[in-house]
Amino acid sequence: MHRILLSVFLWLFCICGIPKVQGQGSITFAGGTIQSDSLSVSFSAGEVVSGTFSNSSIQLTTGFSNGGDNVFVSNERLADDIPSTFRLKQNYPNPFNPSTNIAYDLPEKADVRLEVFNIIGAKVATLVQKQKPAGSHVARFDAASLASGMYLYRLTADGNLISTKKMLLIK
Incomplete structure (x- = not known):
């Protein structure tokens, strides 16, 4: 069962494209890591990642994102x-x-x-x-x-x- 799910997720990952991270960084399957000279953040699937990134050369990207269907959840009012x-x-x-x-x-x-x-x-x-x-x-x-x-x-x-x-x- 895990192999089937992994195959489906990998197929979706290939269709959605490989996420791009500005600066030196890499995104892992259903999670992510971002690195720059002064910052390193790693996260896994289902883990909450929050914070403010003020450096314009840093972009945080998550697995399975095609850029148009992200749903952001917060308890803060806009x-x-x-x-x-x-x-x-x-x-x-x-x-x-x-x-x-x-x-x-x-x-x-x-x-x-x-x-x-x-x-x-x-x-x-x-x-x-x-x-x-x-x-x-x-x-x-x-x-x-x-x-x-x-x-x-x-x-x-x-x-x-x-x-x-x-x-x-x-x-």
Whole structure:
């Protein structure tokens, strides 16, 4: 069985091409090694390799890469994933029965408060009241115990009013 798998992997390796490493280095089957005058990194299949390479003459290449189908996995947020402004979005669905989702964006960590009011201004629910990290968030509002009608929801972050929007509950 191992010989069959090895044959298949070698065949795929030949189709994908031999990976190229700039500088003095070599890539091994399903793993890799990279070397330069001041750096040496070796890794095997399934091993996590992380770090920052600031030397423009060093390129880290892994086995079985054709350059177009790499999937990068990280627990770090990319800068593009973080919204640039505070934003309260329109709930969905709207009108709703009996529950709806309320989405909001935070460009930075903030103490968030998301509250729901009836049309005469009485608070009927506090959906979020805690510190939240930067990013996009969604809160679910269940209005099963409330009467049909217009409701308002308000987002504040670090004590500053961000926005207030309307939503319609139809039973």
